Amino acid sequence: MSSTERNAKGHERSRPKVRSHTQAAPSQRTRAADPARLVAFEVLRAVSGEDAYANLVLPKSIRKHRLDKRDAGFATELAYGALRGQGTYDAILARCVDRPLEKLDPAVLDALRIGAHQLLAMRVPAHAALDQTVGLARAVIGAGPSALINAVLRKVAARDLGEWTALLTEGDTDAIRRAAIEQSHPEWIVRALRQSLVAHGRSVEEINDLLRADNDAPVVNLVALPGLGDLDEARAAGAVDGELVADSALFSAGDVGRLESVRAGTTRVQDAGSQLVARALAELDLDGVTPDEDGVEKWLDMCAGPGGKAALLAALAHEKGAVILANEPAPHRAQLVRQALDAVPGETWNVRTGDGRTVAEDYPETFDRILVDAPCTGLGALRRRPESRWRRQPSDVGELGSLQRELLLSAVDAVKPGGVVAYVTCSPHPAETKAVVADVLRQRNDLELLDAGAALDAVSLTGSLGAGHESTAQLWPHVHQTDAMFLALVRRKI
Structure with a gap:
């Protein structure tokens, strides 16, 4: 058929083109x-x-x-x-x-x-x-x-x-602006993560690898609570054993909520980095700590909500015959902590609803091990919480800093001589990590840093994570395929 037809006057005219789908x-x-x-x-x-x-x-x-x-x-x-x-x-x-x-x-x-x-x-x-x-x-x-x-x-x-990003960055020699466009991060976060790499002993040249890792969809990490759960059901559903930490698995077979063990709370969704820092505290040898009359170690999770690390710590405490107090200031989050701990025998744990900064007033020099999973910007979990990169502002770092210091100071007052406080953030920002620890150490002459990198290696399946730097430790998405968890182990001298 001809692509043209004639109008009433005999002139050719183009046939209307067939509309595309759009x-x-x-x-x-x-x-x-x-x-x-x-x-x-x-x-x-x-x-x-x-x-x-x-x-x-x-x-x-x-x-x-x-x-x-x-x-x-x-x-x-x-x-x-x-x-x-x-x-x-x-x-x-x-x-x-x-x-x-x-x-x-x-x-x-x-x-x-x-x-x-x-x-x-x-x-x-x-x-x-x-x-x-x-x-x-x-x-x-x-x-x-x-x-x-x-x-x-x-x-x-x-x-x-690729053509769009080339157009948007054409002629721009500023590496931070280019990375912000190409890797979809705010400029201030690109700058902060560059500083973080250097502060924790890594090369600034890794920045694009780190930003790309933030943009990768993370695989769901599972943990079976030690002594209480197992991964058999998860494996049958397609999970594969994790390579970093015991009792862990990687699950990419759909809705993890359909697993009965997850619904029961004996298997939990938890990033391998969180598992590692919790185990590092739980497995640390405490030399010279004077036991209580009952001989039972007392642990504290100072910032427990919503309860993920508290549940793992409680299961480990139960195995070791210890007890744990989980503290959470917000009542609705304290209820979430109770729900998370429900799978652990009740004699092992208790929940306190209150400000972590006042714990030492009620429990001076009481605990053998304390976890301070401090509120932070969450710059280490941008792959799992992508909206955070657009919500956070540079001012958040300073505003959270005073709270982080106050919580750590409260913890070192609540820990026994010889006991250890694990200061943890899901952020590698030096202002939330090393600077906080250094400031608290300067204020006290009865504290010392233990080797956090060695403590992580001791509980990892690899035995050598390479996360340690100057006695603290920093995990990375692009290196360890975990959230960027920071760990410092602060011991109160005897």
């Missing part, structure tokens, strides 16, 4: 929201609009929309990927929108981020990414915004991610 007539366009994309959109809206945490919102939304395993995996990748890539995607979108992004309806911006991630970082055909994202917008935002979203995403689709 240019479909209004009657042909997708009008319903795909459930998996709707889940991802709901997660982004809760995160940006309600300051929610993605890891709490996502499972609820998946269950609400009854996604099967495949769609749940797609929704998870889309939601977390859009959150991780937000900095890069926003820079790209700013080139494609005719107004500042802050002038857009937040729901429209979240839809654009979802579309950008599909187009630039997922194996989704461009026509499907466009059609489904526009259909989602039409269903949940409105017809008007959907037209804008369609136009913007068509501009985004004109280049691949």
